Amino acid sequence: MKRPATVLxxxxxxxxxxxxxxxxxxxLPPDRPLFTxxxxxxxxxxxxxxxxxxxxxxxxxxxxxxxxxxxxxxFFPLLFLSAYRLPGGMAAVVGSVGPLFVxxxxxxxxGRRPTVRSLLAGVVAAFGVSLVVLKAAGALDALGVIAAxxxxxxxxxGTVLTKKWGRPDGVGPLALTGWQLTAGGLLIAxxxxxxxxxxxxxxxxxxxxxxxLALANTAVAYWLWFQGIGRLTATQxxxxxxxxxxxxxxxxxxxxxxxxxxxxxxxxxxxxxxxVMGQGGGSRAIRExxxxxxxxxxxxxHRHDCWRDADIVVSGRR
Numbered sequence: 001m002k003r004p005a006t007v008l009x010x011x012x013x014x015x016x017x018x019x020x021x022x023x024x025x026x027x028l029p030p031d032r033p034l035f036t037x038x039x040x041x042x043x044x045x046x047x048x049x050x051x052x053x054x055x056x057x058x059x060x061x062x063x064x065x066x067x068x069x070x071x072x073x074x075f076f077p078l079l080f081l082s083a084y085r086l087p088g089g090m091a092a093v094v095g096s097v098g099p100l101f102v103x104x105x106x107x108x109x110x111g112r113r114p115t116v117r118s119l120l121a122g123v124v125a126a127f128g129v130s131l132v133v134l135k136a137a138g139a140l141d142a143l144g145v146i147a148a149x150x151x152x153x154x155x156x157x158g159t160v161l162t163k164k165w166g167r168p169d170g171v172g173p174l175a176l177t178g179w180q181l182t183a184g185g186l187l188i189a190x191x192x193x194x195x196x197x198x199x200x201x202x203x204x205x206x207x208x209x210x211x212x213l214a215l216a217n218t219a220v221a222y223w224l225w226f227q228g229i230g231r232l233t234a235t236q237x238x239x240x241x242x243x244x245x246x247x248x249x250x251x252x253x254x255x256x257x258x259x260x261x262x263x264x265x266x267x268x269x270x271x272x273x274x275x276v277m278g279q280g281g282g283s284r285a286i287r288e289x290x291x292x293x294x295x296x297x298x299x300x301x302h303r304h305d306c307w308r309d310a311d312i313v314v315s316g317r318r
Contacts, residue, residue, distance in 0.1 A: 003232070007279055010228025011240045013221040018247025020217060022255060027209030029200040033080030034192035039210045041072050042185025044219035048178030056179055060168055064179035067165075070158030071222075072184020077191060078151035085144030089133030092245040094148035096129035096271075097122070099278060101156035102238040109160050110234065117280055118235055125242045125274035131267025132249050156238065162226060163234040173227040181222060239278025242271045 028036055049055075056064045082091040100122040106112045167176050202210070228237050246268050252258035260268075 006228060006231045007236070007240070009224055010232065010237060011243055013225040013228070014240050014242075014244040015247045016217050016221040018244040019251055020213065021248050022251045023209045023212060023217070026256075027205045029202070029206060032196055032200055033084065034077055034188060034196050035199060036210075036213070037076035037080060038185055038188045038192045040213045040218045041076065041181045041188060043214045044222070045178050045181030045183070045185050047214075048174055048219055048223070049182055052172070052175035052178055054171055054175040057168065060179075063165055064176075065183045067158055067162055068180040068183025069187055070154050070161065071180055073187030074154045075151050075158070076184070076188060078147045078154060082144050082148035082151060085141040086148060089130075089135055089245075090140070091144070091148045091151075092133045092248075093126065093130045094145070095152050095155075096126045096242055096245065098152045098156050098241050099125060099235065099238045101153060102159055102234050105156060105160040106163075106234050109164050112233070112235070118239075118278060121239060121274045121277040125239065125271050125278070128267045128269070128271030128274060129242050129245050132264045132271065133245050159229060159238055160234050162229045163237075167230065173230060174223055177219070177223045177226050180226070181218065236279050239275050242275055246271055 024036060079091065079095070082094065086094075100119070103114045103118050103122060107114055162176075167173070225237070228240075249258075249260065249264065249268065253260045
């Protein structure tokens, strides 16, 4: 698949996530963020496990658990906690600095040096999102700010580790997504029961909303997201993240009757431009990664040949 098509397909994930707020507020029971996170993750994960019929092996049991905790199990509760405790839009602004975290983590874990382009795009994206989502703010809640930062660090670390670890041989992105969603859902389940109690009664709209969140918003969206991480750089993928609050603003305007001011429109243009800017330089980075991988493979082959020649010499002496 060519890179533009991969970028467009991966972008569908944050676009889908941008509809979460409207679905949650209009269709789902109020004040049940952990239950909502559970209903998004666990049914979707079990469905993908049933479809892929592949379980982790060896070290991938703990790797899948770590990725599931970072990308789902810790991220969902922290995100909802920050959204409930911070003034309108502030959680999204904190989340929009995720690309800068990924740029830094990619330097540490993947050996990819930050570029001026990526740093500038990260700053512009955060500023653009702030113009779109920030409203009259009250006093900031310390716990809310910590939760927002922690959720951003969690997802950013999960994105970079997903890129670093890749996938086991013969395992596709569908199975990897199922592992993470199931692990994350199992992590959220006891927390939801302890904090929120028994599940609420569900009417028709709520059932429809949860089905949408579990299938399109989570199973399909995260499958596209992790597939994109495998084919693009971690920085390219994370720069698609600002599309989520931009989609939420558009849905609020189109479906909920919320107005968009000129300042918000300018912010949307800036954030979208930063998203496009963040896709640059990916081809060279991918080529460099493949070159390093090929170099490592050649080194392994060379070591194998040396050991084989040594065995032949030893055998001859015997």
